[in-house]
Amino acid sequence: MKNLRFFEKIVFFFNSIAAFLLLLSYILPLLPPKTFASFSVLSLGVPILIVINALFLLYWLVKIKKQLLLSLVVLVVGYLSFGSLYKFSESNSNIPEEAISVMNYNVRLFNLYQWIPEKGIESKIEEFIKKEAPDVLLMQEYHPHKNVDLSFFKYKFEKLSGNKTKYGQAIFSQYPIINSGSVEFPNTSNNAIYADVVKGKDTLRFYNIHLQSLRIDPNLEKLTEDDAQRLFKGVGNTFKRQQFQAELFRLHKNKSPYKTVVGSDLNNTAFSYAYKEIKDNLVDNFKAAGNGFGRTYHFKFFPIRIDFILTDPEFTVNSFKTYDVLYSDHYPIMSKISLSNKED
Structure with missing residues (x-):
């Protein structure tokens, strides 16, 4: 943080909030809404939180700053837990007749x-x-x-x-x-x-x-x-x-x-x-x-x-x-x- 300019510190502050919210959203499927109702709305916003964190990652990557690790780690955790938000699948041309x-x-x-x-x-x-x-x-x-x-x-x-x-x-x-x-x-x-x-x-x-x-x-x-x-x-x-x-x-x-x-x-x-x-x-x-x-x-x-x-x-x-x-x-x-x- 010492090597960051004032504007970069502001960016990192909001980056930290976005990363925390995304990390919190990962555990929502484990929390019954009857007990944790106030957090439930986050499940609707996960896709946009992923995009926001990806943009922060890109920003720090361009800047060549180690702060990129924050969003990178959170995005990797999400990928390992839920898979990719965007899917690539090979088309199957051999679909069986009984399908x-x-x-x-x-x-x-x-x-x-x-x-x-x-x-x-x-x-x-x-x-x-x-x-x-x-x-x-x-x-x-x-x-x-x-x-x-x-x-x-x-x-x-x-x-x-x-x-x-x-x-x-x-x-x-x-x-x-x-x-x-x-x-x-x-x-x-x-x-x-x-x-x-x-x-x-x-x-x-x-x-x-x-x-x-x-x-x-x-x-x-x-x-x-x-x-x-x-x-x-x-x-x-x-x-x-x-x-x-x-x-x-x-x-x-x-x-x-x-x-x-x-x-x-x-x-x-x-x-x-x-x-x-x-x-x-x-x-x-x-x-x-x-x-x-x-x-x-x-x-x-x-x-x-x-x-x-x-x-x-x-x-x-x-x-x-x-x-x-x-x-x-x-x-x-x-x-x-x-x-x-x-x-x-």
Whole structure:
């Protein structure tokens, strides 16, 4: 510090704060929000904290100063703990014929209330799904829209609520569904549903999870005072509910007799307690075969990944794709998976 100029000391001061916050965020998945609610908001900001620390590292690298070690060490710890924020995966051209394509998509009621000021969004979503032709489709914020025909799927299970407008979650499948149900979350329209699907000689359980939402406008310039208060004062309560919901799901999943595939809108990042609880020993398909930042939510200022496809370790993740189509406030994701050493 003695060899630093006054401006560099100021830079290092803010660098220290950013490094501390990022380091603190690394332990958040281990801290139940019910006990440490005030820290929970940091899990949403981890991507931007990583970028900020990378910029500080670059600054000190240009200056050839040993202060670069601060952000370097914190970034390395994060990489070893969570992997890279940006993924590079080789494309697999040898996807086996028996692979199952699984799409997860929060369709936001098929734009029922014209959040996107464009006509025919619901038809574009239908056309997109038909074109990509997933074997299994998991949808959050689903609504049986009169202009949307998904009858090309042979089987479906939907769990809806609401009086005038029915909405909820749905699982569509090209393979027979022999059993289905819901993991009810108390005092909310959010829940987790499941369907047991028969593929060849295998019965697989598909879960579709939608955790509690923060209900914050993704355009920060439109953030009202009430939104800000909800974000910083109410986020703890929301994350407490997410913790309870994630724990309910995990209890149910642990009793499942079948290999499991999970599609989800967790309304939280991969740096959160809820993600850790739900992922457990499952494989995050984006980390296994994805590319880029894996952005799944339309947030203007930095990429945020809150939608996930998770699978039992027995599955091979052959490919993973995030689609850049803005027909909702979420982007669809699709994974192609197959059972290791599968015998037809």
